[in-house]
Amino acid sequence: MIYDVVIVGAGPAGMSAAVKLSQRGLAVLVVDEQPTPGGQIWRGIERNTTGPVLRALGRDYERGRALAASFRSCGAEYAPNTQVWQIEEGWSLYLSSNGKSRRIIARAVLLANGAQERPVPFQGWTLPGVMTVGAAQILLKSGGMLPQGQVWIAGAGPLPLLYATQALNLGATITGYLDTSPPLRLKALSKLPGAWRDIAGLAKGFRWLRELEKDGRLIRRASGLMAQGDGKLQDIEWQSGGVRHKAKADVLLVHEGVVPRIHETLALGCAHAWNSDQNYLAPELDRWGETSRVGLFVAGDAGGIGGWAAATIAGEIAALGIAGRLGVAANIDSLRQEARLDNRRKRALALRPFLNALYSPPGTTIPDDVIVCRCEEVTAGKIRDATRGMAPDPNAVKAATRCGMGPCQGRQCGYSVQAILAEQHGIPACDVSFFNIRPPLKPVTIGELASIENAEEIA
Amino acid sequence: MFKSVLDVPANAPDMTVVVNGVDTPAWNGETVASLLLRVPDAGRLTPVSGASRLPYCQMGVCFDCLAVVDGVASTQGCLTPVVPGMHIDRQHGRREL
Numbered sequence: 001m002i003y004d005v006v007i008v009g010a011g012p013a014g015m016s017a018a019v020k021l022s023q024r025g026l027a028v029l030v031v032d033e034q035p036t037p038g039g040q041i042w043r044g045i046e047r048n049t050t051g052p053v054l055r056a057l058g059r060d061y062e063r064g065r066a067l068a069a070s071f072r073s074c075g076a077e078y079a080p081n082t083q084v085w086q087i088e089e090g091w092s093l094y095l096s097s098n099g100k101s102r103r104i105i106a107r108a109v110l111l112a113n114g115a116q117e118r119p120v121p122f123q124g125w126t127l128p129g130v131m132t133v134g135a136a137q138i139l140l141k142s143g144g145m146l147p148q149g150q151v152w153i154a155g156a157g158p159l160p161l162l163y164a165t166q167a168l169n170l171g172a173t174i175t176g177y178l179d180t181s182p183p184l185r186l187k188a189l190s191k192l193p194g195a196w197r198d199i200a201g202l203a204k205g206f207r208w209l210r211e212l213e214k215d216g217r218l219i220r221r222a223s224g225l226m227a228q229g230d231g232k233l234q235d236i237e238w239q240s241g242g243v244r245h246k247a248k249a250d251v252l253l254v255h256e257g258v259v260p261r262i263h264e265t266l267a268l269g270c271a272h273a274w275n276s277d278q279n280y281l282a283p284e285l286d287r288w289g290e291t292s293r294v295g296l297f298v299a300g301d302a303g304g305i306g307g308w309a310a311a312t313i314a315g316e317i318a319a320l321g322i323a324g325r326l327g328v329a330a331n332i333d334s335l336r337q338e339a340r341l342d343n344r345r346k347r348a349l350a351l352r353p354f355l356n357a358l359y360s361p362p363g364t365t366i367p368d369d370v371i372v373c374r375c376e377e378v379t380a381g382k383i384r385d386a387t388r389g390m391a392p393d394p395n396a397v398k399a400a401t402r403c404g405m406g407p408c409q410g411r412q413c414g415y416s417v418q419a420i421l422a423e424q425h426g427i428p429a430c431d432v433s434f435f436n437i438r439p440p441l442k443p444v445t446i447g448e449l450a451s452i453e454n455a456e457e458i459a
Numbered sequence: 460m461f462k463s464v465l466d467v468p469a470n471a472p473d474m475t476v477v478v479n480g481v482d483t484p485a486w487n488g489e490t491v492a493s494l495l496l497r498v499p500d501a502g503r504l505t506p507v508s509g510a511s512r513l514p515y516c517q518m519g520v521c522f523d524c525l526a527v528v529d530g531v532a533s534t535q536g537c538l539t540p541v542v543p544g545m546h547i548d549r550q551h552g553r554r555e556l
Contacts, residue, residue, distance in 0.1 A: 033519050035540045040518055047488050052464060081538070099531065116520045126523075128502055128513035129460060135517035138537075139496070143489035144464040170464055231511055251460055261520075374515070375522060377507040407522040407533070442519075443533070 003029045005322055006093055006106040007076075008084050008264070011039020012064070012308040013300025014112035015071040016315035017322075024323055028076035029104065031095055035080050037068045039114055040134065041308045043141040053144045056169040058162075060308070061141075067312065086439035087268060091295060094440075094452070101448040108295045108322045111265065112315060115258040115301035118280070119412045120362055121370050121380070123226040125254070129233025133160045133255035136167075146172040149250030152236055154225050156181035156359045160255045164212060176247065177212050178222035178238055180256070181359050223364070227252055256362055260302050263409065266437040268293055274430035275304060277356040280415070281434060288321025288332075289314060297322055309348035317341050365423060366416060373413040375406020383420050392421040392432045407443050410435040460513075461496045463489075474543035491536035491547055492517060492524040501526070503550040525550045 005021050007014045010032035021028045030037075038045040042064030048054045054062070072078075079097065086094040091106045117132045124130065133155060139145035146167060151174050153160050164174055212218040224239040227249070236249040259280040262272065271284040271292040282304040289297045299318040300311030320336055323329035336342070366372060368381030378401045386400040394410075394417045397403055403417060404410035410417075414435050422429040465486050466472075472484030478498045485494060492514040495501045502513040503525045514524035517537045524536035527548040536547075 033538050044488055081540075083538075116518060117516065126510065126512060126515075128511055131513070131515050131517070135515060138517040139461060139493055143486055143493045145461045145489075145493055145496070146464060148460060148462050374512075377505060377510075407525070408520060411520040443522075445533075 001027075001104065003027045003077075003104065003106040004326060005029075005108045005110060006031060006091070006104065007110045007112055008032075008093075009039065009112035009114055009300070009302070010034065010037040010071070010078070010080070011041060011112060011114050011300065012067065012311040013114075013302075013315035013318070014039070014110070015067050016312040017110055017112060017299055017319040018076040018315075019067075019070050019074045020316050020319035021322060022074040022076045024319075024328055026323070026326070026328065029079060029106070030071075030076050031079045031082045031084055031093070033081070033083055037071055037078070037080075038064050039308075040138060042068065043138055048141065052170055053140065056166045057141065058166065064308075083442045084264070085442045085444050087264060087441075089268070089293060089296075096442070096444055096448050099445070099448060100451045101444065103452055107326055108297065110289075110297045110299060110315075110318055110322060111302050112298070112300045112311075112318075113261045113264065113302050114311075115260055115305055116411065117255060118257045118259045118361065119416065120254070120256040121366050121372050121413075121416055122254075123367065123370050124228055124233070126371055126374055126377075127227050127229050127233045128231070129229065129250060130227050130252045130254065133163050133253045134258075136251075136253045137163045140166065140170075146170060147251040147253070150175045150248050151251045151253070152176050152178065152247070152249050153253045153255075154178040154180060154222065154236075154238070155253075155255035156362075157255055157257050158355060158359075159258075160253070161209060161212070163253070165207075168211070174212075174217060175249070177218050178225065178240070179218060179220045180222050180225070180362065183221060184358065225254075257359060258301065258305055259415070260304060262302070262434075263411065263437050263441050265291060265296075265298065265302075266434060267439055267441060268296065270296065272434075276430065277353075277360070278305065279361045279429060280305075286321075287317075288324065289318035290321055290325070295325060306349050306352060310345055310352075313341055313345040313348055317345070366420065372416045372420070373401075373403040373406065375408050375412070376402040376404075378403040378413075380416070380420060383417060384424060387421055387424045392425045392427065394418060394421065394433060394435045397421070398435060404435050409437065409441070461493065463493075474541065476541050476543070476545045476547060478547045479549060485541045489541050490517075491526055491528055491534065491539040491541060491545075494541065494547055495524060495526060495536055501547065501549055504552060506552040509552075 004026035007030045045064040082097040117134045222238045222240045226237040228235045265283040272281045297318045299314040320332045324332040366380040418432045421432045473487045512523040515521040526536045528534040
């Protein structure tokens with residue numbers, strides 16, 4: 001089967017693009033790793049229809065239900081529980097599901113595979129009991145799971161505040177909240193005029209903060225976080241108000257912002273640009289979301305962090321761009337204007353410059369004894385040793401230390417290696433390249449490779 | 460470490476799965492990764508130092524939720540919904556190809 005469009009990811013951007021492309025009568029396949037649509041933001045949206053978990057997740061979560069329903073009925077073919085492990089120009093995609101692989105052909109590809117939380121290594125971050133705030137929120141959405149015992153949240157950004165509020169509404173106990181963001185600076189306030197366009201969004205953020213501050217559980221300007229324990233998390237340590245603190249902990253949830261998923265676009269050699277507000281790489285896109293490779297589009301957080309509302313609009317814009325590229329719509333510019341897509345996107349992104357300035361990414365040096373590569377257990381010290389007398393090349397670090405060679409393929413250590421090389425050479429991180437990303441993009445077994453039917457025949 | 464708000468006497472589990480040989484209640488919508496967080500000694504042991512790990516990201520990028528699911532090693536737990544009777548075992552060391 002040759003599809004007109006294959007969409008990777010069934011979150012806000014992927015679903016909205018699928019609906020629009022299907023309305024044009026195009027043959028669309030949506031591939032997603034998850035068992036049900038919604039992406040991470042609306043994970044479990046079809047199942048969480050009533051009850052206390054839904055009420056705690058709030059209105060933004062519930063907004064996903066209508067889009068998921070339109071997606072289900074739009075006529076696009078949907079392949080859940082499916083991973084894409086290779087994309088070749090032309091376009092062919094290698095998919096894997098239930099231990100079997102297959103190859104499919106498409107005239108255009110839309111990557112709507114979202115973001116991941118920015119990995120920020122610190123001492124003890126590999127201990128059982130330490131996980132990301134996003135992970136805890138996914139557990140809440142997918143099984144109503146709440147952390148037990150002495151629960152600490154440490155980090156910066158809107159997500160930890162939102163999660164804390166949701167968990168508290170469900171009766172969870174949060175022992176303390178360590179806010180690692182720098183003090184509110186003039187730089188952030190200068191972005192406010194734009195931000196006021198989204199007053200509802202701001203009010204929500206301040207409400208979350210007040211609730212935590214009320215009973216003294218909010219600790220501001222925390223730094224130097226460490227997790228300690230024998231085989232599992234037992235204590236945490238941090239610095240605040242010039243004093244070192246220590247406390248018992250069973251669960252530590254960390255979050256330092258989110259970054260686009262770029263393994264697919266990197267592997268395809270697309271041009272990328274460095275976002276200096278948030279220190280991440282994102283594919284360079286034209287105004288329709290098309291990458292430097294013709295026929296390959298990106299929408300949503302995978303093209304730069306903007307949140308779910310902006311992602312749904314980016315999905316619509318990319319759908320128009322793809323329709324234009326495939327020659328099934330001639331008047332895409334006027335359609336774009338009629339649907340007021342640019343105004344709507346501007347509105348959805350209004351708060352973003354303020355958030356970027358408020359929650360700038362941490363620039364702290366990773367201590368030598370801290371594990372940077374979770375898969376191969378390579379410390380920052382080992383990486384520093386390897387970089388001495390070496391060009392600032394992450395691939396040379398990989399060859400020398402195995403850092404980035406494990407199953408996560410550098411998704412957890414890539415930016416840390418970049419930062420260490422930049423620090424060692426006294427150059428900005430944006431001047432250091434990223435790991436060379438090669439397929440398979442997700443680990444596949446020899447059995448899965450052997451299961452591909454007609455691999456050559458179609459070509 | 461984690462407990463489901465659904466896990467109350469009034470709300471019977473949707474299914475039983477077998478974790479490290481022990482019958483364990485589970486609810487629809489859960490993944491293997493959430494079971495690893497609930498059941499002691501179910502998280503993977505690393506191939507390099509043998510340290511124990513538990514799911515870190517829940518979104519398919521960290522690979523710390525690898526488990527042996529129905530005999531298949533290196534299954535990403537966070538991407539695998541539970542089904543009745545599923546066997547989940549601790550993964551020791553390296554993933555197998």
